[in-house]
Structures are given as structure tokens and as C-alpha cells.
Amino acid sequence: MSTQTGQTQTRSQEEIYQESLELSKSSVGIIPFIDYEIQRLEEEAAAFVAGEREVAEFTPFRLRQGVYGQRQADAQMIRVKIPGGILTPEALDVLGDIAKDYAPLEKGHITTRENVQYHHIPLDRCPEVLRLLGSVGLSSREACGNTVRNVIGSPTAGVCVGEVFNPTPYLTAYVRFGLRHPISQNFPRKWKSAFTGCDHHDHVAAAIQDLTYVAQIREEGGVQKKGFKVFVGGGTSIMPKLAKPLYDFVAEEDYLRVALALWTVFNNAETLRKNRMMARVKVLIDRIGLDTFRELVDAELEKIGPIDPKPYMTAEELQRETPPNPTAVTSNGHNGADGFQKWQSSNVVAQSQQGFNLVHVAVRRGDLNPGQFKGLAEIVRRYTGGRAVATLEQNVVLRWVPNAYLHDVWHALQDIDLANPGAESITDVTSCPGTDSCKLGITSSMGLSKAISDEIGTWNGLLEDEEVQKVRIKISGCPNGCGQHHIANIGFHGAAVKGPDGQQIPAYELFLGGNYGSSRIEDSRIGTRIPLVKVPAKAVPTIVREITSYFKENRQETEGFNAFLDRVGLEELTTVAANAQQKAKEAEAGSDLYFDWERSNIYKLERGEGECMV
Numbered sequence: 001m002s003t004q005t006g007q008t009q010t011r012s013q014e015e016i017y018q019e020s021l022e023l024s025k026s027s028v029g030i031i032p033f034i035d036y037e038i039q040r041l042e043e044e045a046a047a048f049v050a051g052e053r054e055v056a057e058f059t060p061f062r063l064r065q066g067v068y069g070q071r072q073a074d075a076q077m078i079r080v081k082i083p084g085g086i087l088t089p090e091a092l093d094v095l096g097d098i099a100k101d102y103a104p105l106e107k108g109h110i111t112t113r114e115n116v117q118y119h120h121i122p123l124d125r126c127p128e129v130l131r132l133l134g135s136v137g138l139s140s141r142e143a144c145g146n147t148v149r150n151v152i153g154s155p156t157a158g159v160c161v162g163e164v165f166n167p168t169p170y171l172t173a174y175v176r177f178g179l180r181h182p183i184s185q186n187f188p189r190k191w192k193s194a195f196t197g198c199d200h201h202d203h204v205a206a207a208i209q210d211l212t213y214v215a216q217i218r219e220e221g222g223v224q225k226k227g228f229k230v231f232v233g234g235g236t237s238i239m240p241k242l243a244k245p246l247y248d249f250v251a252e253e254d255y256l257r258v259a260l261a262l263w264t265v266f267n268n269a270e271t272l273r274k275n276r277m278m279a280r281v282k283v284l285i286d287r288i289g290l291d292t293f294r295e296l297v298d299a300e301l302e303k304i305g306p307i308d309p310k311p312y313m314t315a316e317e318l319q320r321e322t323p324p325n326p327t328a329v330t331s332n333g334h335n336g337a338d339g340f341q342k343w344q345s346s347n348v349v350a351q352s353q354q355g356f357n358l359v360h361v362a363v364r365r366g367d368l369n370p371g372q373f374k375g376l377a378e379i380v381r382r383y384t385g386g387r388a389v390a391t392l393e394q395n396v397v398l399r400w401v402p403n404a405y406l407h408d409v410w411h412a413l414q415d416i417d418l419a420n421p422g423a424e425s426i427t428d429v430t431s432c433p434g435t436d437s438c439k440l441g442i443t444s445s446m447g448l449s450k451a452i453s454d455e456i457g458t459w460n461g462l463l464e465d466e467e468v469q470k471v472r473i474k475i476s477g478c479p480n481g482c483g484q485h486h487i488a489n490i491g492f493h494g495a496a497v498k499g500p501d502g503q504q505i506p507a508y509e510l511f512l513g514g515n516y517g518s519s520r521i522e523d524s525r526i527g528t529r530i531p532l533v534k535v536p537a538k539a540v541p542t543i544v545r546e547i548t549s550y551f552k553e554n555r556q557e558t559e560g561f562n563a564f565l566d567r568v569g570l571e572e573l574t575t576v577a578a579n580a581q582q583k584a585k586e587a588e589a590g591s592d593l594y595f596d597w598e599r600s601n602i603y604k605l606e607r608g609e610g611e612c613m614v
Contacts, residue, residue, distance in 0.1 A: 024176040029137020030083040066140025079143035084153030085114035085390040089377040096373025110366040146187040148178040152194040154203035155389040155397035159351040163197040164215040171195040173312035188272035189279040207242040207524035208234040233285040236481030241282040256307040261300035321385030326404040343421040359398040360423035366394030375416035426471040434477025443494030445477035447597025455541035487514040497534040506537040506596040539580040
């Protein structure tokens with residue numbers, strides 16, 4: 001890149017965008033790497049440190065590079081976008097290197113949007129990390145800020161039983177089309193998207209996205225035509241809404257036109273810019289109605305000419321999976337161990353391709369250390385089709401694992417402490433980082449996640465119940481919902497309650513009956529908030545046990561948790577939660593209730609100014 005007086009020559013956003021589109025045709029990963037952006041980050045960061053840039057000017061710039069401020073001063077979080085969750089062995093190796101060499105806590109955190117986050121990174125070391133990511137086809141570009149965020153894909157794409165078609169090439173083109181687009185650099189708020197090839201099983205939380213494309217095939221003139229059903233306007237936080245179907249069928253040649261029309265309507269909605277707290281597309285649809293919103297989109301479509309997605313769909317190296325072919329009988333022939341059988345029954349799912357499996361790797365709290373990243377890379381190389389997928393359950397899925405390799409994979413996962421059974425079950429608790437790093441966090445959601453998992457580990461008889469196993473628990477450290485508590489069977493978000501001495505006690509609001517994943521997108525639902533009740537944080541694991549025990553003891557045969565709640569109502573469980581809140585009112589000053597999980601200081605609600613709306 002040419003320079004003038006030591007500074008990178010300024011380029012327009014349109015120039016950068018056009019270069020990005022051109023590079024995408026030969027990019028190693030889905031997101032093309034442009035070193036110009038890293039040079040600009042180095043220069044702007046230096047200017048900021050020198051006092052030559054105001055916070056209000058530097059922060060939006062920094063966010064578009066995927067570098068996010070933390071509640072700790074002088075520390076940054078880098079959010080790595082992993083489109084579709086797709087991870088190569090080389091990417092896993094580099095993610096492990098970053099955890100070891102740049103992250104003081106020596107871990108990376110898988111998020112509920114298939115990202116990987118690193119915390120406590122000094123600002124001056126961020127460019128080094130971003131260049132390392134670029135070397136293996138990963139990027140943090142527009143992982144933060146008011147942009148098109150990371151695009152979620154299903155871990156079963158291309159191998160799901162009953163899949164309409166694999167949407168990964170279309171996800172690829174959508175990511176490349178939206179990334180660095182001049183219109184997407186300063187939306188009223190963030191824009192979250194997902195693609196899925198299955199309309200009978202929701203792996204992407206389709207109903208809480210701003211935009212979800214669901215694969216469809218329609219017959220026209222005797223010819224089968226690919227396209228998508230389009231859902232818009234989902235979201236959680238302070239006004240949870242389920243996405244609504246905007247179009248029943250959009251042909252494949254038109255889906256990017258629809259995306260651009262949606263972005264244009266959203267970007268032009270000046271009323272949303274008046275209050276960043278209420279600036280999501282769900283708010284616009286709620287205000288004007290879905291029909292009026294559709295009319296605005298249709299009007300924009302009239303102005304948009306053809307957009308051929310095919311030039312941007314190709315990512316042959318990334319999308320190539322070569323199924324392994326075991327040449328000899330492995331230790332699989334000696335798989336009678338109880339641990340293996342338990343793990344196999346809970347973590348292994350047959351693919352649509354006979355003889356191959358998806359292996360769900362349960363990652364505690366979504367955290368992977370350097371050795372685990374490296375170990376997963378080696379497992380992917382030896383026993384899979386060459387790719388793994390990060391999931392919104394904060395786990396990793398291995399694909400194309402032959403039946404004959406399952407025991408070997410289990411042993412290899414044991415070696416890196418990742419052979420936990422119960423992936424995507426009640427033992428697999430989802431949590432955001434909370435007060436560990438987030439400025440908006442109110443409570444130690446990560447600490448509570450461990451406490452609940454430890455509690456569940458003592459249940460024994462309860463866990464033998466098949467319907468109890470299906471219950472999903474999700475935790476957010478504040479009402480914003482990054483832990484996706486709204487769509488959990490049992491959900492919690494951080495709060496605070498006063499003790500008898502007037503001092504604050506960490507607490508949680510309780511949500512019951514949310515749903516996604518187990519059925520059709522249309523069957524998703526937001527959990528019911530138990531009104532006027534805040535459960536002390538230290539009482540939450542006990543509450544989880546009491547709720548689950550009540551369900552097991554009173555449910556009808558084969559009755560699931562949500563169906564049970566629909567039948568019996570919430571009165572009994574509200575009483576249970578209210579009794580726990582009463583403990584806070586009677587707490588002795590300085591007692592254990594005044595301390596949050598994994599904290600040694602008496603609790604004090606401290607909430608900074610977040611950067612999600614900058």
C-alpha cells in the first residue's frame with residue numbers, strides 16, 4: 001500500500017468494497033483479508049493513544065475492526081467472525097496460538113453467534129492478532145458495531161437428514177456481499193442473519209434473527225427451482241420478538257437483491273436513530289406493521305437490478321470435505337466401556353450419509369484453552385472430513401466421522417478434557433461472559449453457569465429421566481440476552497435485589513417455557529417472565545433443581561417441559577421462586593448471598609456504558 005508522509009493513503013469505502021468483492025473470488029476463507037484495514041487500525045490507535053482522536057471518533061472505527069472495549073480499562077476484546085461456524089484445522093491451530101500468546105487468560109470463548117472471543121488484549125497487540133487471523137481465512141472485520149454481524153449457519157449443513165439443500169454457498173455469497181458494503185457501515189443498530197437448509201429442525205435460532213433464509217424448493221413449469229423462505233424482525237433484549245415470514249419464496253437469483261432492499265429500508269429509517277436502545281428492525285416492523293414494511297422493501301426492490309450471487313459463492317477449499325476411509329479395524333471393536341456408551345448415546349448423531357456421524361463436543365462455558373484448540377485441530381485432521389463447526393450452543397461439532405473412528409475420537413477428546421457427555425442437554429448450560437468482561441454485565445453469569453453444572457452433576461436419579469435431559473438452561477448477565485435466555489426452557493438474566501440492610505444482592509429474573517431447535521421455526525417461542533420475582537444468585541442452582549424435580553414428579557408420560565408448563569401453569573413454580581426471593585429479604589448482613597459466584601468481594605451493581613450502540 002502506498003503511503004504519504006508515513007500515513008496510509010486514504011481510500012474510499014467503495015474502493016475497499018470493490019477490492020473485497022474481487023478478492024472474494026480467490027480468498028482462502030469466506031472473508032477476504034485486506035491489510036490496509038489493519039494499517040489504518042494501527043495508525044488510528046496510535047493517534048487515539050496520543051490524544052489526537054476523540055473517543056466518539058475512534059470507538060466506531062475500532063468496533064468495525066471487531067475490537068471491543070471491556071469493563072476493565074485498557075483492555076480489548078477481539079471478536080473473531082466465523083461465518084457458518086466453519087473451522088479448518090489450520091484455523092483451530094491459529095486460534096490456539098492466539099489463546100496462548102496474546103490472551104492473558106489463555107483461552108478463547110465460543111459465543112452464541114458462532115464467534116470466538118479473546119479478552120484482555122492490549123490495544124497495541126490487536127493488529128498482530130488480526131493479521132494472524134487473516135493468514136487462515138478468518139477475520140474480525142465488522143464483528144462489532146452497527147454492521148452485518150457474523151452470519152450463523154447450521155452445523156448439519158449438507159449432512160442433515162431431510163435437508164432441502166445445503167445453503168452454505170449462499171451464506172458465503174451473502175457474507176461477501178454485505179461485508180464492507182458502504183450501506184452497512186453505520187446502520188441504526190446491528191444486523192443479525194442466519195441460513196438454514198432445514199425447515200423441520202431449527203439449528204440456527206432462526207426466529208430471533210433480524211433476517212433468516214430458510215431453504216425451499218418450488219416447482220415452476222415442471223422444473224425444480226431453489227430459493228428461500230424469508231423471516232425478518234426477530235430479536236431478544238428488552239423487547240423480545242419472534243421473526244415473521246416476509247416472503248414465502250424468494251428465488252436464488254433474487255435473495256441478495258432482497259438483502260440489499262432490507263438493508264436499505266433499515267438504513268433509511270431515521271426514526272430508529274433517535275433512540276439506539278430501540279433501533280433494531282424488529283422495532284420498525286412493530287411500529288409500522290409487517291405489511292407496510294413489506295411495501296417499503298418491495299419499493300426498494302423496484303430500484304435494484306439483478307445481483308448474480310454465483311461469483312461470490314465459491315470457497316472450494318473451505319467447503320471441501322473429504323470423508324476419511326478407515327483401512328483397518330480400530331479400537332472401536334472394544335467399546336464396551338460405560339463412559340464411551342454414555343458419550344456416544346448423547347453426543348453422536350448419524351448423518352444422512354450412511355456410516356458417518358456428527359460428533360457434538362460439549363465445551364464447558366464455551367471456553368477452549370490452547371491445548372484444546374490444538375487437540376481439536378489434530379482430531380479434525382485425522383478423523384473427520386476436514387472441517388469442524390462452532391455452534392450457537394457454544395460447542396463444536398465434528399463432521400464426517402466414520403462409525404469405525406468413534407471410539408478413537410472419544411479417546412482423543414478425553415486426552416484434551418472435551419469428552420463430556422450430554423451435549424445440548426440440561427447439563428450443557430449456555431452463558432454469556434457477564435461481569436467477567438462485559439461493560440453491560442450485572443452478574444457473574446459464567447460463575448453461575450459452573451454452579452448450575454456442578455449442581456446438576458449431583459442429581460443422579462433426576463438425570464435418568466429422558467425428558468429432564470432435554471431441558472435447556474441459558475443465562476445472560478443482563479437483560480440484553482446474549483446468553484439467549486429468552487428461548488430457553490429455563491432462562492435467567494442478571495438483576496439485583498436489596499437485602500434487609502438496603503445493600504444489593506446479586507440476583508436473576510426467571511423465564512420459563514422458551515423454545516427453539518427441537519422443531520419447526522414457527523414453533524419457537526419466548527419464555528414467560530415470572531413477574532415481580534428476583535432469585536438471589538446463590539439460590540439459583542437450588543431453584544433449578546426444584547423446578548426440574550417438580551417437572552419430573554408431576555409430568556405425564558412422554559410429556560415435555562413446555563407442554564407440562566402449558567398444562568399445569570406457572571403458579572407453583574412462581575411460589576418456589578418467590579420463596580427464594582424471600583431469603584434475600586431475610587439475609588444477614590455480609591452473608592453468602594451478598595457475594596456473587598466466583599467473587600470474593602461483596603456485590604455492588606456496576607454497569608458501564610456499553611459499545612453495542614456506538
